Amino acid sequence: MRSGDTTVTGAELARLLGDRLVLITQNVDDLHERGGSRAVLHMHGELLKARCVECGDVVSCERDMTLSDACGACAGRMRPHIVWFEEVPFYLDEEIPRALQAEVFLSIGTSGSVYPAAGMVVEAKRHGAVTIEANLEPSGNARWFDHQVLGPAGTTLPELVAEIVGA
Ligand SMILES: [Zn+2]
Incomplete structure (x- = not known):
């Protein structure tokens, strides 16, 4: 389909x-x-969002991410809001x-x-x-x-x- x-x-x-x-x-x-x-x-996440690995805050992110991206809430590291292989x-x-x-x-x-x-x-x-x-x-x-x-x-x-x- x-x-x-x-x-x-x-x-x-x-x-x-x-x-x-x-x-x-x-x-x-x-x-x-x-x-x-x-x-x-x-259920497998959203490509246009990023998530904080520390506090779990999810924010809109429509650009390429970098290793220096930091959470606005707790300054933690950010990652794509995507469920990778073997994640729940x-x-x-x-x-x-x-x-x-x-x-x-x-x-x-x-x-x-x-x-x-x-x-x-x-x-x-x-x-x-x-x-x-x-x-x-x-x-x-x-x-x-x-x-x-x-x-x-x-x-x-x-x-x-x-x-x-x-x-
Ligand atoms: Zn955070």
Whole structure:
């Protein structure tokens, strides 16, 4: 799936559902926000932000970082606000578990084979969510979904969004 399709549909869902929508993404760019989405949980961090290694303060950073970058709050060293290999993704303790208590869990354009994201459908289903997968082809965890919508996102997602919002 092209991320542009996801962004447009994410923004449309955000407009229609307001605060009831939580968008969980592994993308580190800001395409969802630029498309109009607000409640976006970037579980692998954000490329355009920096984080203090001492106090955890997160700030906007749209330029190249240097070793002399210091935290405005505590003067600690700054690093990209990105989850590196073998680091623990963000939001796994509170925000994502809370979001997985949703009425509808929609997975768009994922392989369903990379954890912890691939396990979210199981948790959502355990809480009673209707689970829907929208993909070009069935994912690695397709058996956990109540419904599958297969095909190009640009064609299938607008219809799916209309069905969800109208339900
Ligand atoms: Zn700091």
